[in-house]
Amino acid sequence: MAPNTHVKRAFKAMNDLGIADAQVKPVLKNLLILYDKNWELIAEDNYRALADAIFDTQETTQATEEGKGKEKKKAEEAEASAAEVDRRKKKALESLEEDEEDALDELEPPLKRLRRRGEGSSALNNSPSLKEHTTDAEHGSPSVPISELENTNGHVEQPDGGETANTFHGATNDEDPRTTMVRYSEHRLGTTLEESSTLELASSETGGVKINLSFAPAIGGSNLRVPTMEELRRAMEDKCLRSYKILDPNFSVGRFMGDMVSCFLELSKKAAASPSPEKSPFLTTNIDLLKKSAATNLPTNIDALKKSEAPMHVDSIGTNEEAGESMGLVVVPECQISADDFRLISSISDITLGKETVQIPWVNEFNSKVPPPFRYVAQSYVYLDAAVKFSLGNMGDDQRCSSCCGDCLAPSVACGCAGFAYTKDGLLEKEFLEECISEARDPQKHVLQYCKECPLEKAKKEEILEPCKGHLKRKVVKECWISCGCIENCGNRVVQHGIHNKLQVFFTPNGTGWGLRALEKLPKGAFVCEFAGEILTISELIQRSSEKLTFPVILDAHWGSEEASGLDKALCLDGMHYGNISRFINHRCSDANLIDIPVHVENMDFNYYHLAFFTTRDIEAMEELTWDYGVEFNDHVYPTLPFHCQCGSEFCRNVKRISKSKKAKKRA
Numbered sequence: 001m002a003p004n005t006h007v008k009r010a011f012k013a014m015n016d017l018g019i020a021d022a023q024v025k026p027v028l029k030n031l032l033i034l035y036d037k038n039w040e041l042i043a044e045d046n047y048r049a050l051a052d053a054i055f056d057t058q059e060t061t062q063a064t065e066e067g068k069g070k071e072k073k074k075a076e077e078a079e080a081s082a083a084e085v086d087r088r089k090k091k092a093l094e095s096l097e098e099d100e101e102d103a104l105d106e107l108e109p110p111l112k113r114l115r116r117r118g119e120g121s122s123a124l125n126n127s128p129s130l131k132e133h134t135t136d137a138e139h140g141s142p143s144v145p146i147s148e149l150e151n152t153n154g155h156v157e158q159p160d161g162g163e164t165a166n167t168f169h170g171a172t173n174d175e176d177p178r179t180t181m182v183r184y185s186e187h188r189l190g191t192t193l194e195e196s197s198t199l200e201l202a203s204s205e206t207g208g209v210k211i212n213l214s215f216a217p218a219i220g221g222s223n224l225r226v227p228t229m230e231e232l233r234r235a236m237e238d239k240c241l242r243s244y245k246i247l248d249p250n251f252s253v254g255r256f257m258g259d260m261v262s263c264f265l266e267l268s269k270k271a272a273a274s275p276s277p278e279k280s281p282f283l284t285t286n287i288d289l290l291k292k293s294a295a296t297n298l299p300t301n302i303d304a305l306k307k308s309e310a311p312m313h314v315d316s317i318g319t320n321e322e323a324g325e326s327m328g329l330v331v332v333p334e335c336q337i338s339a340d341d342f343r344l345i346s347s348i349s350d351i352t353l354g355k356e357t358v359q360i361p362w363v364n365e366f367n368s369k370v371p372p373p374f375r376y377v378a379q380s381y382v383y384l385d386a387a388v389k390f391s392l393g394n395m396g397d398d399q400r401c402s403s404c405c406g407d408c409l410a411p412s413v414a415c416g417c418a419g420f421a422y423t424k425d426g427l428l429e430k431e432f433l434e435e436c437i438s439e440a441r442d443p444q445k446h447v448l449q450y451c452k453e454c455p456l457e458k459a460k461k462e463e464i465l466e467p468c469k470g471h472l473k474r475k476v477v478k479e480c481w482i483s484c485g486c487i488e489n490c491g492n493r494v495v496q497h498g499i500h501n502k503l504q505v506f507f508t509p510n511g512t513g514w515g516l517r518a519l520e521k522l523p524k525g526a527f528v529c530e531f532a533g534e535i536l537t538i539s540e541l542i543q544r545s546s547e548k549l550t551f552p553v554i555l556d557a558h559w560g561s562e563e564a565s566g567l568d569k570a571l572c573l574d575g576m577h578y579g580n581i582s583r584f585i586n587h588r589c590s591d592a593n594l595i596d597i598p599v600h601v602e603n604m605d606f607n608y609y610h611l612a613f614f615t616t617r618d619i620e621a622m623e624e625l626t627w628d629y630g631v632e633f634n635d636h637v638y639p640t641l642p643f644h645c646q647c648g649s650e651f652c653r654n655v656k657r658i659s660k661s662k663k664a665k666k667r668a
């Protein structure tokens with residue numbers, strides 16, 4: 001691609017985030033030097049590195065300017081008058097007025113602008129009007145009650161007719177007679193708060209469930225000014241954009257808070273319906289944790305709630321595994337999680353962070369552990385040296401079906417792709433699947449290919465190179481692709497369309513850590529997910545495995561062939577650091593309910609870049625999904641940490657090995 005095109009694309013991606021060219025240019029220049037003009041890296045993840053660098057630069061500049069202005073500000077602070085407070089308050093109140101919004105557009109943080117782009121649709125039509133709160137000064141109460149929340153039409157939002165969750169509160173147009181506004185008193189806004197106060201951020205309709213923010217001016221400093229809700233909302237949205245790259249135009253902190261209240265309500269209703277106290281630990285845990293938070297001087301309620309959404313690396317936090325403690329809310333000291341870990345944290349409702357077309361939640365019903373941090377990728381990426389090549393020009397006629405047209409699996413189309421691997425229901429053909437299962441469970445009965453210099457043997461780096469143990473000439477699915485004349489939803493395109501079943505990552509009760517399960521019944525031959533991760537050469541994998549934990553699979557299609565020989569051509573996938581949900585699939589010896597099958601999508605040569613999991617039998621809802629990693633527990637070819645297999649299968653190779661060695665010891 002011409003350099004100019006790269007640059008244009010980078011500018012365009014940043015413009016879409018609301019970042020002006022002038023801000024992009026200097027940062028991009030530096031990044032190009034830093035990344036040695038590697039555009040692939042820069043463009044990765046929709047120019048994430050560039051966006052991060054711009055935000056970091058902005059933060060640094062801001063911090064420098066803040067430093068310079070500190071001294072000056074101190075002097076000015078002393079002169080801060082009630083009139084100034086009035087002016088700010090008025091501005092915040094007016095900021096939501098439609099006609100002013102356009103004028104402010106350029107000054108607004110990018111997220112706000114993005115959000116407003118969607119306002120013609122549902123996003124802002126449903127958004128609540130913003131209000132101020134009154135203090136209960138007359139009654140001497142330190143808490144700040146809020147009124148019912150109304151939408152812009154003046155109606156109380158009641159989506160399901162029951163108790164509803166209100167959302168974040170902020171400034172509103174105080175001239176609007178339709179709104180019922182409750183305000184902070186001028187006095188409260190402009191003066192020091194003597195006692196500890198609680199600011200209500202969101203509330204259910206009856207006030208049964210609330211999100212409060214506690215603040216104690218006595219501790220925080222005597223010149224605290226309570227920000228308006230609008231100020232707080234803007235600052236939060238800006239922060240969300242910068243820290244977590246929440247770019248959905250419909251995202252709003254208000255909704256987020258409201259959703260949190262709704263979820264809490266729903267869960268507590270469910271828990272109340274459950275007869276067993278163990279099944280409703282949410283509230284008790286909450287209280288316990290808040291007690292702990294108070295005892296350990298942890299941040300207040302809102303932080304505790306924020307952290308409940310924030311899984312962290314089990315090793316990097318002080319997890320609490322006292323008997324019976326639920327995962328409902330987890331409070332951990334902030335200092336024990338790094339900023340990077342925090343970014344890798346997966347959402348409890350969707351571990352994919354929106355990267356798949358379906359949401360995949362996670363749950364831990366046994367202890368307070370949370371999934372390990374990793375970067376979720378829906379498709380594989382080349383790490384560094386792997387020669388992953390596919391080009392339309394290099395695709396020979398023998399590598400594509402010449403008769404693809406319409407839906408290749410439709411009865412009227414006599415296409416060579418029909419009946420090869422998939423049925424018209426998108427399942428694997430029975431015969432094809434059975435052959436794959438037989439290959440995997442009994443490889444010795446099938447055709448093995450032998451390399452002259454086996455990459456796997458070479459990888460062991462032993463003094464004397466062992467002969468190749470043989471590689472299966474595996475059956476491969478060939479999907480139609482853009483080079484075919486068929487339609488996008490042709491029945492011979494399954495894996496490339498991604499996950500579509502309801503799945504869940506869960507903490508297993510049998511000592512194998514996290515696992516993956518189906519939340520609905522799956523028929524035999526159904527596609528579940530791909531093994532996505534980083535594509536590495538074997539030598540890169542060996543190097544990596546000596547430094548850190550890996551979870552690799554070998555992409556060894558046709559390794560016996562001349563072209564494929566050599567450590568740098570033999571490829572593998574590592575799903576440990578960049579990966580998808582397959583990194584949670586546990587091993588089961590021999591009779592696993594998933595099988596991994598190579599899939600050709602873009603290329604048909606000796607390597608394949610897609611390894612997909614299909615069900616080997618019908619699966620029940622809530623059943624754990626497992627696959628046979630193909631490990632032999634007595635060899636160390638597989639460059640991952642050995643584990644003591646707990647699969648429970650009657651064919652468990654680990655159990656057999658243990659009992660064999662016990663017998664041998666007895667005989668000796």
Ligand SMILES: C[S@@+](CC[C@H](N)C(=O)[O-])C[C@H]1O[C@@H](n2cnc3c(N)ncnc32)[C@H](O)[C@@H]1O
Pocket residue numbers: 511512513514515551582583584585586587588640641642643644645646647
């Ligand atoms: C790819 S990860 C699977 C997800 C993993 N359970 C987790 O908690 O992240 C592979 C690791 O899971 C554990 N594991 C998988 N299958 C197992 C089994 N049958 N028995 C014991 N441990 C297993 C081992 O620690 C193994 O190294």
